[in-house]
Amino acid sequence: MDELITRKQFAAAIFVSLLSPLLRLLPQTAVELAGRGAWLSVVPAALPLIALGAILSSFRTHMRPGEGLGGLFLRWLGPVFGRIVLVLYAAWFLFYGGFILRSGADRLAATIYPGSGPTAFIVVTVALCLLVALGDLRAAARTAVLMRAVLVGALAAVLALSIPNMDAGRLLPIGWRDAGSIALGALPLASVGAVAGGFAFLSGYVRPAKNPRWLALSMLTLLVLGGAICAAVVSVFGPALTHTLTYPFFIMIRSISLGDLAPRIEALVIAAWVGADFLLCTFLLRCAHEALRPVFSLPAPEGLSMFSPRHGRFLLWLEAAALLTCSLALDMPPWQLRAWSDKLVPLISDIMLYGGYVLLWLVTIPRRRQERSLQRRE
Amino acid sequence: MRRFTPLLYVLPLALLLSGCGASLASDRHDVERLMLIQTMGIDRLDDRLHVSVSTGLGPEDDPALVMTASAYGIEDAIARLQNYSPENQLFYAHIQYLLLGEQAARQDLSRVIEWVDRSPTVRTDTPLVIVRGTAKDAVTGASEQATDITQRLASLDRQARSIGWSVHTLREAAAAISEGDGALCLAVETAPMDQTIFTDDMRSDAIIPLGYAVLGPEGLADFLTPEASFGAELLTGDPTGLLITVDGCAMEVLEGSAKLEGAYGPDGAPTGVSVRCALRVGVLEKDGDPTPEELDGSLSRTVARWMTDALETARATRCDFLGLKKALLTTDHALARWGNDWNELFPTLPVDIKVDGIVDRSYDLPE
Numbered sequence: 001m002d003e004l005i006t007r008k009q010f011a012a013a014i015f016v017s018l019l020s021p022l023l024r025l026l027p028q029t030a031v032e033l034a035g036r037g038a039w040l041s042v043v044p045a046a047l048p049l050i051a052l053g054a055i056l057s058s059f060r061t062h063m064r065p066g067e068g069l070g071g072l073f074l075r076w077l078g079p080v081f082g083r084i085v086l087v088l089y090a091a092w093f094l095f096y097g098g099f100i101l102r103s104g105a106d107r108l109a110a111t112i113y114p115g116s117g118p119t120a121f122i123v124v125t126v127a128l129c130l131l132v133a134l135g136d137l138r139a140a141a142r143t144a145v146l147m148r149a150v151l152v153g154a155l156a157a158v159l160a161l162s163i164p165n166m167d168a169g170r171l172l173p174i175g176w177r178d179a180g181s182i183a184l185g186a187l188p189l190a191s192v193g194a195v196a197g198g199f200a201f202l203s204g205y206v207r208p209a210k211n212p213r214w215l216a217l218s219m220l221t222l223l224v225l226g227g228a229i230c231a232a233v234v235s236v237f238g239p240a241l242t243h244t245l246t247y248p249f250f251i252m253i254r255s256i257s258l259g260d261l262a263p264r265i266e267a268l269v270i271a272a273w274v275g276a277d278f279l280l281c282t283f284l285l286r287c288a289h290e291a292l293r294p295v296f297s298l299p300a301p302e303g304l305s306m307f308s309p310r311h312g313r314f315l316l317w318l319e320a321a322a323l324l325t326c327s328l329a330l331d332m333p334p335w336q337l338r339a340w341s342d343k344l345v346p347l348i349s350d351i352m353l354y355g356g357y358v359l360l361w362l363v364t365i366p367r368r369r370q371e372r373s374l375q376r377r378e
Numbered sequence: 379m380r381r382f383t384p385l386l387y388v389l390p391l392a393l394l395l396s397g398c399g400a401s402l403a404s405d406r407h408d409v410e411r412l413m414l415i416q417t418m419g420i421d422r423l424d425d426r427l428h429v430s431v432s433t434g435l436g437p438e439d440d441p442a443l444v445m446t447a448s449a450y451g452i453e454d455a456i457a458r459l460q461n462y463s464p465e466n467q468l469f470y471a472h473i474q475y476l477l478l479g480e481q482a483a484r485q486d487l488s489r490v491i492e493w494v495d496r497s498p499t500v501r502t503d504t505p506l507v508i509v510r511g512t513a514k515d516a517v518t519g520a521s522e523q524a525t526d527i528t529q530r531l532a533s534l535d536r537q538a539r540s541i542g543w544s545v546h547t548l549r550e551a552a553a554a555i556s557e558g559d560g561a562l563c564l565a566v567e568t569a570p571m572d573q574t575i576f577t578d579d580m581r582s583d584a585i586i587p588l589g590y591a592v593l594g595p596e597g598l599a600d601f602l603t604p605e606a607s608f609g610a611e612l613l614t615g616d617p618t619g620l621l622i623t624v625d626g627c628a629m630e631v632l633e634g635s636a637k638l639e640g641a642y643g644p645d646g647a648p649t650g651v652s653v654r655c656a657l658r659v660g661v662l663e664k665d666g667d668p669t670p671e672e673l674d675g676s677l678s679r680t681v682a683r684w685m686t687d688a689l690e691t692a693r694a695t696r697c698d699f700l701g702l703k704k705a706l707l708t709t710d711h712a713l714a715r716w717g718n719d720w721n722e723l724f725p726t727l728p729v730d731i732k733v734d735g736i737v738d739r740s741y742d743l744p745e
Contacts, residue, residue, distance in 0.1 A: 110496075110498065114498045165549070167553075169704060170553070170557075173707075173708060173709050173710040173713055174710055175710025175711060175714075176710075177710055177711070177714055178710060236553070237556075238553040238554075238556055238557045240556035240558075241552055244495070251502055252502075255502050255503035255549065263472070264471065264501075
């Protein structure tokens with residue numbers, strides 16, 4: 001594993017991947033909880049993310065070279081319990097990837113492809129995800145760097161072009177009595193940010209760095225963007241209408257035009273978001289693989305040709321099949337998908353990524369102390 | 379061979395280049411068969427929703443295609459319209475004006491807003507116009523060989539904006555209504571052309587601006603008189619350019635601003651509103667020989683009356699389209715304490731309106 005992803009590329013991969021769930025939950029869910037103050041929810045949302053970052057950073061110091069979170073789990077939790085936990089995480093990654101594909105298909109159907117079925121989108125995306133996951137992970141990371149420029153550029157343009165429609169009066173007044181609801185509004189953002197914790201399973205492929213400033217900067221940018229999206233949409237539609245609309249951010253884009261040059265640009269922006277879905281699912285597929293690899297004691301899949309079955313790479317095909325099955329099985333009406341998206345999926349995500357990591361951090365305190373004292377003696 | 383392997387993976391994708399099949403995108407359309415709808419009118423007549431559409435003039439001034447169909451829902455009516463245009467696909471992504479008939483505006487406003495939200499094509503910033511009478515009459519009656527409803531509305535839109543009227547969009551109305559406030563919206567009516575134009579065989583209808591319609595959470599609440607509409611515009615928008623007539627004198631607003639201030643009791647409850655309006659106008663045409671002082675006085679009194687009319691309509695309809703709630707309840711404490719009681723508080727709140735009108739001396743007015 002000589003060729004590693006740089007921290008900068010890893011940060012780009014996380015950033016782009018999180019843009020997909022970010023616009024699924026924001027601003028609607030945040031507005032539902034925090035009302036007009038949703039845009040301020042980014043401040044309390046930073047706290048759990050900092051805590052998660054600190055825990056992951058603590059895990060990182062105990063990882064051996066080339067070891068991901070999967071290897072660490074197995075080492076700390078033992079061969080039986082460790083394997084059970086890793087299978088659970090792999091199942092979660094595949095389920096979450098399937099859900100992302102299903103909700104991405106629903107978003108496309110609701111915004112630019114009315115009446116279209118989700119199957120074509122899901123099958124094509126899974127096929128592409130598998131192709132990329134079978135290849136070199138660095139290629140996906142480099143794609144993320146390019147996608148980041150495209151998506152941030154699109155977001156910045158959308159926000160700038162929406163300024164004439166904004167009414168800052170809709171964001172105020174906000175006072176101390178709103179503090180509770182604003183704190184609650186941080187939940188969706190914190191849930192989105194937690195997905196970055198899942199990427200820790202890929203940390204064996206990432207070049208170690210003493211200063212994780214790129215990751216911190218990525219998360220900070222994501223939070224600022226989340227706040228800006230909430231502020232823009234609420235100032236355009238008001239909190240009540242924002243809560244009622246199906247995809248308020250994309251409906252806001254529908255009203256943007258570049259004069260006579262391009263009367264409508266929403267199809268371009270919405271289509272660009274497919275890139276975020278694709279990258280998130282690709283990385284989730286690899287996260288699932290990295291969770292299962294220690295379970296079956298498989299070597300790293302890098303350095304082989306794309307379709308080589310060696311080193312247990314057939315497992316990636318099975319994982320992709322599971323992702324596809326899961327996505328196709330989540331055949332539900334849009335209102336139910338929304339309920340899952342707002343409540344059930346973030347809840348499971350929080351349990352797995354905040355709850356699971358904190359629990360692991362707590363139960364392994366003696367183990368970590370022991371390792372630290374051994375290191376000191378050496 | 380290895381160099382060409384990736385090509386083998388990519389080549390099958392070329393099969394998709396011929397276009398999307400119906401299974402991939404059921405909403406696909408060939409561009410040359412699209413018929414762009416430019417104006418849509420919605421009415422409620424006999425318990426059914428009537429949707430009337432106009433395509434706008436064709437590329438070589440071909441007459442507009444005007445159609446109307448009725449059903450129990452908007453989508454249903456749209457589907458019926460499509461039945462009458464089998465050769466072309468009616469395409470609603472470029473609607474420039476949305477007209478609502480009086481009855482539909484009263485009963486179906488929230489339904490229309492919901493339909494636009496769910497429609498992947500219609501823009502929320504489409505100008506919304508309320509028609510006194512039916513939108514069907516406006517859409518079908520305003521079209522003839524050389525012009526159509528879209529052209530007439532575009533002309534009205536330009537004219538309205540140039541003389542200081544606001545043309546509100548569906549989004550603006552929906553946002554204000556969803557916050558529990560009221561919204562203003564341009565109101566029009568149809569009038570036969572042949573009563574005004576005699577030089578040609580003009581059998582179509584003209585679209586005449588009436589002022590503003592007041593929209594509340596339940597739908598259309600009332601129409602403001604043209605004078606009260608001026609008052610509302612002075613209170614809510616930028617009145618520069620407005621043409622007004624005071625005591626037979628035609629005037630143009632050169633500059634104007636209105637400031638709302640609240641008076642509060644010891645418990646923080648709003649006890650009154652004072653409106654201070656400064657207005658500078660230029661006289662375009664006068665009736666008789668009024669002195670500047672007389673004109674200043676009558677301007678101030680008349681404009682204050684128009685503002686009061688607008689305010690009284692807001693009170694009577696309980697639609698806060700003037701934004702008094704936002705102007706008075708500026709702190710989160712006040713909003714939390716009095717926001718929910720606003721509908722009870724608003725109609726009884728004393729309002730003091732003072733207008734300081736100054737007539738810029740026109741060349742023929744005595745100094």
